Amino acid sequence: MVSEPDPELLEQLRALLGDTGLRIQPDDVIPDVVLRPQTTEQVSGILRLCCAWGQAVVPMGGKTGLANGHIQTDGEFGLSLERMNTIEEIDSSNRTMTVQAGCILQVAVEAAAEQGLLLPLDFGARGSATLGGIAATNAGGNRVIRYGMAREVILGLEVVLADGTVITSLNKMLKNNTGYDIKQWFIGAEGTLGVITRVVLRLRPNPISENTALLAVDSFDALTGLLHSLDARTSGQLSGFEVMWPEFYEYITREGSLHKTPLPHGSAYYVLVETLGSEPESDAEHFEAVLGQAMEDGLIADAVLARSQSERNALWEIRDDVLEFFKLGPIIPFDVSVTLDKMEGFIEDIRAGMNTLPDAICIVFGHLGDSNLHLILGSKDAEAFDHQALNTLLYETVQHHQGSVSAEHGIGVSKREQLFRSRSAAELQLMMAMKKMLDPKNILNPNKIFSAETLAAG
Amino acid sequence: MVSEPDPELLEQLRALLGDTGLRIQPDDVIPDVVLRPQTTEQVSGILRLCCAWGQAVVPMGGKTGLANGHIQTDGEFGLSLERMNTIEEIDSSNRTMTVQAGCILQVAVEAAAEQGLLLPLDFGARGSATLGGIAATNAGGNRVIRYGMAREVILGLEVVLADGTVITSLNKMLKNNTGYDIKQWFIGAEGTLGVITRVVLRLRPNPISENTALLAVDSFDALTGLLHSLDARTSGQLSGFEVMWPEFYEYITREGSLHKTPLPHGSAYYVLVETLGSEPESDAEHFEAVLGQAMEDGLIADAVLARSQSERNALWEIRDDVLEFFKLGPIIPFDVSVTLDKMEGFIEDIRAGMNTLPDAICIVFGHLGDSNLHLILGSKDAEAFDHQALNTLLYETVQHHQGSVSAEHGIGVSKREQLFRSRSAAELQLMMAMKKMLDPKNILNPNKIFSAETLAAG
Numbered sequence: 001m002v003s004e005p006d007p008e009l010l011e012q013l014r015a016l017l018g019d020t021g022l023r024i025q026p027d028d029v030i031p032d033v034v035l036r037p038q039t040t041e042q043v044s045g046i047l048r049l050c051c052a053w054g055q056a057v058v059p060m061g062g063k064t065g066l067a068n069g070h071i072q073t074d075g076e077f078g079l080s081l082e083r084m085n086t087i088e089e090i091d092s093s094n095r096t097m098t099v100q101a102g103c104i105l106q107v108a109v110e111a112a113a114e115q116g117l118l119l120p121l122d123f124g125a126r127g128s129a130t131l132g133g134i135a136a137t138n139a140g141g142n143r144v145i146r147y148g149m150a151r152e153v154i155l156g157l158e159v160v161l162a163d164g165t166v167i168t169s170l171n172k173m174l175k176n177n178t179g180y181d182i183k184q185w186f187i188g189a190e191g192t193l194g195v196i197t198r199v200v201l202r203l204r205p206n207p208i209s210e211n212t213a214l215l216a217v218d219s220f221d222a223l224t225g226l227l228h229s230l231d232a233r234t235s236g237q238l239s240g241f242e243v244m245w246p247e248f249y250e251y252i253t254r255e256g257s258l259h260k261t262p263l264p265h266g267s268a269y270y271v272l273v274e275t276l277g278s279e280p281e282s283d284a285e286h287f288e289a290v291l292g293q294a295m296e297d298g299l300i301a302d303a304v305l306a307r308s309q310s311e312r313n314a315l316w317e318i319r320d321d322v323l324e325f326f327k328l329g330p331i332i333p334f335d336v337s338v339t340l341d342k343m344e345g346f347i348e349d350i351r352a353g354m355n356t357l358p359d360a361i362c363i364v365f366g367h368l369g370d371s372n373l374h375l376i377l378g379s380k381d382a383e384a385f386d387h388q389a390l391n392t393l394l395y396e397t398v399q400h401h402q403g404s405v406s407a408e409h410g411i412g413v414s415k416r417e418q419l420f421r422s423r424s425a426a427e428l429q430l431m432m433a434m435k436k437m438l439d440p441k442n443i444l445n446p447n448k449i450f451s452a453e454t455l456a457a458g
Numbered sequence: 459m460v461s462e463p464d465p466e467l468l469e470q471l472r473a474l475l476g477d478t479g480l481r482i483q484p485d486d487v488i489p490d491v492v493l494r495p496q497t498t499e500q501v502s503g504i505l506r507l508c509c510a511w512g513q514a515v516v517p518m519g520g521k522t523g524l525a526n527g528h529i530q531t532d533g534e535f536g537l538s539l540e541r542m543n544t545i546e547e548i549d550s551s552n553r554t555m556t557v558q559a560g561c562i563l564q565v566a567v568e569a570a571a572e573q574g575l576l577l578p579l580d581f582g583a584r585g586s587a588t589l590g591g592i593a594a595t596n597a598g599g600n601r602v603i604r605y606g607m608a609r610e611v612i613l614g615l616e617v618v619l620a621d622g623t624v625i626t627s628l629n630k631m632l633k634n635n636t637g638y639d640i641k642q643w644f645i646g647a648e649g650t651l652g653v654i655t656r657v658v659l660r661l662r663p664n665p666i667s668e669n670t671a672l673l674a675v676d677s678f679d680a681l682t683g684l685l686h687s688l689d690a691r692t693s694g695q696l697s698g699f700e701v702m703w704p705e706f707y708e709y710i711t712r713e714g715s716l717h718k719t720p721l722p723h724g725s726a727y728y729v730l731v732e733t734l735g736s737e738p739e740s741d742a743e744h745f746e747a748v749l750g751q752a753m754e755d756g757l758i759a760d761a762v763l764a765r766s767q768s769e770r771n772a773l774w775e776i777r778d779d780v781l782e783f784f785k786l787g788p789i790i791p792f793d794v795s796v797t798l799d800k801m802e803g804f805i806e807d808i809r810a811g812m813n814t815l816p817d818a819i820c821i822v823f824g825h826l827g828d829s830n831l832h833l834i835l836g837s838k839d840a841e842a843f844d845h846q847a848l849n850t851l852l853y854e855t856v857q858h859h860q861g862s863v864s865a866e867h868g869i870g871v872s873k874r875e876q877l878f879r880s881r882s883a884a885e886l887q888l889m890m891a892m893k894k895m896l897d898p899k900n901i902l903n904p905n906k907i908f909s910a911e912t913l914a915a916g
Contacts, residue, residue, distance in 0.1 A: 093682060093799040094829070140633050146694070149633065151642075152610060167884050173795040173829040175598050175607065175865040177646055178873075178880040179907055180889045184609075184642035188635055205690030224551060232663030235736035236604070236694025278693035282744065286737065337631040341551040371552070371631040407633040415636075422636040426625050431638045437895045449637055 003075065005033050009053045016045045021083075034060075034078035040158060040166055040197045046079060047195065047443075048164030056446050059191035061133025062104065064125035066335065067412030069137065069190040069448050076446070079195060081132050087111050088198070095203040096155060096172045101132025101196050108201070117203040120147035124320070132196045138188030140408030145231075145369035146239040146276070147204070149408070150187065156200030157183040161193075162439040170200050185434070190410050191445040193438045207276035211287040212240075212312040216267035216302035220344045223269050226299040227340075227369055230273060233290045237283070238369070240274030242319050245347070245364040251328075252321050259318050262304045271368075272319050319365070322376075328361050330385040331378030334394050337371040338403035346401040350375065353393040358384045372407040395421055411449045419449070432458040461533065463491050467511050474503045479541075492518075492536035498616060498624055498655045504537060505653065505901075506622030514904050517649035519591025520562065522583035524793065525870030527595065527648040527906050534904070537653060539590050545569050546656070553661040554613060554630045559590025559654050566659070575661040578605035582778070590654045596646030598866030603689075603827035604697040604734070605662070607866070608645065614658030615641040619651075620897040628658050643892070648868050649903040651896045665734035669745035670698075670770040674725035674760035678802045681727050684757040685798075685827055688731060691748045695741070696827070698732030700777050703805070703822035709786075710779050717776050720762045729826075730777050777823070780834075786819050788843040789836030792852050795829040796861035804859040808833065811851040816842045830865040853879055869907045877907070890916040 013035060014022050021042070023034040035057075037043045050057050056076040063070045072078045081102035089098040092115050099108055105119075106126045112119040121134060123141030133139075135157060139150045147153065156171035169182055186194050217223050223243065231238050244252075249270040253261040263270065277283035287305075294300045306312040325331055338346045347364055354360040359380035366373035377394060379385040398405055399421035406415050406422075420428065432455055435442075446452055471493060472480050479500070481492040493515075495501045508515050514534040521528045530536045539560035547556040550573050557566055563577075564584045570577040579592060581599030591597075593615060597608045605611065614629035627640055644652050675681050681701065689696050702710075707728040711719040721728065735741035745763075752758045764770040783789055796804045805822055812818040817838035824831035835852060837843040856863055857879035864873050864880075878886065890913055893900075904910055 091797075091799065094797045095686070138635050138639070140635075144632060148610070151639070152606070161888075165884055165888075167888055168882060169885055171862075172797050173862055173865070174602060175795050175825070175828045175830040176862040176880075177596055177598075177864045177866055177868045178862050179869055179877055179886070180651075180892060181596070181609070181642065181646050182885060182888055184639065184645075185892075187642075188639050193638075205686065205693070207693055209693075228553070228663065233736045235663070235665055235667075235734065276693065278691045279744065282740065286740065337633050339549075339552045339630050341549065367633070370633045372633040404629075404631055404634040404636050406635045407631070408635055410635045411637055419637055422634075424626060426623055427627055427640060428637070430619075430623075430625055430640055433895060434638060434643075437891060 004030060006053065009049065009055060012049055013046065017042055030074045032072065034080050036080050036083050038083045040160065043160045043195055043197050044164040044166050047160055047162060050077065050443055051163050051441060054441055054443065056443050058445050059195045061130035062125065062128035064129045065133065065137055065412060066409040067406065067414040069410055069412030071413060081130060084197065090115050091172065092117065094172050097201045097203055098170060099131050099199055101130060101198060103131050105129045105131060105134060112203050113206060116206050118206045119201055120204055121150060121153055131199045135187055135196050135199050136189065136191045137410045143239045144367060145241060153202050154183065154187060154199060155202050157186060157196055158198035159186050159194040159196050162441065162444050170198060172200055190412060190448050192435060192448055193444065207278060209277040209280040209283040210312065211275045211284055212306040212315055213273050213291060214262050214304050214315050215271045215273060215300045216263050217269040217271055218301045219268060222299045224340050226294055229294055229299060230290065234275045237275040237277045239276045240272060241369040242272040243366055243368045244270040244319065248363050248365045252318050252324055260314060262315065263302050267301055272315055325363055325376050329378055329380040330382050331361055331376050332387065332390055334375040334377065335407050335409045336373055336398050336403050336405060337407040338373060338398065338401050339371055342401040346397060346403065349397045350394065353397065413448060416449060416451060429458060462488060464511065467507065467513060470507055471504065475500055488532045490530065490536065492538050494538050494541050496541045498618065501618045501653055501655050502622040502624050505618055505620060508535065508901055509621050509899060512899055512901065514901050516903050517653045519560065519588035520583065520586035522587045523591065523595055523870060524867040525864065525872040527868055527870030529871060539588060542655065548573050550575065552630050555659045555661055556628060557589050557657055559588060559656060561589050563587045563589060563592060570661050571664060574664050576664045577659055578662055579608060579611055589657045593645055593654050593657050594647065594649045595868045601697045602825060603699060611660050612641065612645060612657060613660050615644060615654055616656035617644045617652040617654050620899065620902050628656060630658055648870060648906050650893060650906055651902065665736060667735040667738040667741040668770065669733045669742055670764040670773055671731050671749060672720050672762050672773050673729045673731060673758045674721050675727040675729055676759045677726060680757045682798050684752055687752055687757060688748065692733045695733040695735045697734045698730060699827040700730040701824055701826045702728040702777065706821050706823045710776050710782055718772060720773065721760050725759055730773055783821055783834050787836050787838040788840050789819055789834050790845065790848055792833040792835065793865050793867045794831055794856050794861050794863060795865040796831060796856065796859050797829055800859040804855060804861065807855045808852065811855065871906060874907060874909060887916060
């Protein structure tokens with residue numbers, strides 16, 4: 001039963017936010033209400049009111065999440081941080097940046113770069129993802145192997161609790177052991193425990209040298225040996241170790257595609273490696289020497305080094321051209337983690353399962369240094385495509401290999417029913433106790449991570 | 459009012475743990491009871507019983523904490539993890555290590571090194587501190603600038619809640635966004651929210667080159683410039699930036715001391731810098747070149763490079779010889795954080811305050827890259843030593859400069875009354891709500907971080 005928004009509540013919200021602070025879009029069933037605060041005080045006022053009225057609220061950043069954690073359903077109010085997008089400070093002495101939650105990643109990255117500093121978060125949605133959303137989902141991406149997930153980049157947060165209480169915890173210090181580290185509770189909680197309004201980020205020196213190569217590797221053992229060897233010998237500089245299984249590489253560089261074929265087809269694995277450093281000349285020499293040694297050691301079968309920015313871009317474009325797979329037929333992209341010792345067996349099991357299906361599509365790639373695999377499963381025959389069967393095959397196999405059903409995308413709505421495969425009943429009970437403590441009326445992003453029914457029963 | 463331990467409870471604990479699992483030491487007033495479980499199940503059984511009886515329990519690791527978070531007072535039972543000290547696994551494929559909580563840091567570091575891997579936690583108490591205690595206090599130390607605090611090194615935890623529930627969350631994957639990251643709640647909570655029984659640690663490649671130098675620097679601006687420049691130009695390799703104010707360096711290397719004087723007295727600051735890398739020859743050349751450039755840029759006034767392991771040790775021994783200051787008179791060592799932009803003003807204010815006292819001792823040093831300062835305040839005249847006055851001067855000045863009253867030592871009992879200076883009333887309320895949710899009877903390390911009275915009133 002969904003009812004129209006209460007006119008009195010809407011009136012009070014309009015008084016708080018002004019006309020431009022309230023966007024009401026007519027809809028077939030119930031009008032969509034989106035609240036657009038400009039200050040933390042307004043967010044607090046919104047939540048005080050919504051808490052009193054028992055009104056559900058869905059916090060929204062750039063709405064680029066891949067687990068539907070930002071989806072607003074009938075009767076829920078959107079709470080968009082889009083008007084809170086200011087970079088409040090770049091502190092080059094402490095190398096921190098303080099932004100409002102609605103600030104877009106790319107804007108922040110460019111502002112930091114102007115000061116010669118690096119905000120080391122990077123992934124495809126950089127042009128629309130907001131730092132509030134990134135904090136709320138503990139986003140990962142391309143350089144986690146070197147700089148960590150969003151959690152490692154966030155020094156401080158401001159968050160508004162379900163009852164409107166503002167928790168301002170804008171720490172800038174790397175060492176600060178004063179009681180419980182509250183910000184950790186909200187990072188990765190997908191807006192279910194509080195609404196993030198400000199973020200303090202740790203900045204790094206901007207690297208000025210970049211070395212990139214595409215490598216062919218013959219076996220999984222050689223692949224892990226290569227990862228460990230490069231990590232050791234490029235001490236602290238390894239920033240990318242992106243593995244493409246042959247179906248990925250061979251399709252993207254097939255005859256007639258837009259890409260050149262930098263290495264011939266037929267190898268077991270293709271790896272894009274990247275280091276970031278500070279000395280263009282000696283870093284390039286060292287990179288080449290390290291790869292040469294790995295080749296002598298039998299870890300690499302073939303290699304091509306990028307000699308210019310355009311060659312670097314060309315290699316990354318192969319890795320990034322994931323949308324191309326939608327041409328194959330109906331597919332589902334998955335994001336999971338499996339430990340390295342179990343990864344080969346995991347993929348064998350998935351392949352065995354897919355082989356029983358007609359015209360199966362099975363594409364594998366991933367950020368191997370972080371245990372993170374992306375799989376694209378589907379069918380060239382649209383008639384034979386069975387979303388449910390693919391979901392079951394994938395997630396049951398993840399569970400069997402003690403993997404994680406979500407590496408970096410979070411749970412949202414999409415993976416809610418899979419969560420039990422990666423977390424124990426005791427863990428889930430504890431999470432739900434936290435949710436109930438911080439949001440007893442379940443008004444904050446309800447039905448994300450846990451369904452209202454599960455919460456009520458738990 | 460403290461009463462004798464209940465004989466029936468003791469009997470039940472003896473039945474659970476056996477005779478060797480229970481150590482009862484006679485005491486002037488009340489016998490000290492220390493419980494010594496051998497398994498997680500026994501820890502769970504202990505807490506189930508103690509919860510039912512409302513019996514307070516103090517978890518104990520190596521008891522090396524500097525904020526008295528491990529102190530057992532009359533009527534409380536100690537819960538020592540000393541018999542749970544096994545290294546359960548070193549997984550060289552995933553580069554993780556799983557240990558029981560009572561495992562001693564140095565033992566774990568040496569076991570990792572035997573596999574060519576680095577457990578990058580390091581500080582003075584390495585020979586007695588346990589990994590459970592390190593996790594519970596989010597310990598820091600010497601290499602935080604490169605590898606982060608304990609929080610960044612811990613991938614998974616097993617923890618027993620106050621009611622005996624076992625939460626096994628032994629994650630090994632760098633990317634794992636499956637619901638709330640429960641382990642973060644317990645890291646740094648000083649045993650007040652649960653008892654940590656197992657820890658999964660992230661291991662790194664073992665660095666094989668090490669470069670160390672002692673530098674003299676003329677101004678605070680040059681000091682921060684040097685930190686930023688070295689961090690940028692030794693991309694990813696800077697592992698130490700330890701600053702000694704002149705009173706520190708000049709006293710430790712005074713005539714008649716055990717140390718040589720590698721650089722003449724009279725500079726404004728002395729900095730011990732260290733990089734860890736993988737290529738002994740080229741790393742040394744690069745280190746020298748980077749320091750040469752910094753000297754040309756006017757950031758360094760004088761420098762001495764360690765040419766051998768014994769020279770490296772000699773430089774570190776100057777930095778580490780902190781106990782020497784106890785010879786000056788009664789002193790208090792402090793551990794605080796202040797952001798770099800406020801650090802100079804903070805120290806000026808402390809000095810101004812100390813100058814009003816007769817025969818004041820005021821020694822400053824710190825891990826500057828982490829905002830972490832250690833101060834040693836006291837008086838050469840034991841009669842004039844006023845513990846309370848020094849405490850007040852130090853912590854009021856930290857508060858005035860928006861610093862942290864505890865950088866890496868935690869709160870325990872020692873800093874409990876100072877916590878409000880670094881955390882807001884709203885933050886403290888939220889922390890106490892968490893404590894009450896997870897430990898409603900306040901049996902886990904009571905009176906640490908928050909007094910029982912504060913909790914009851916909050």
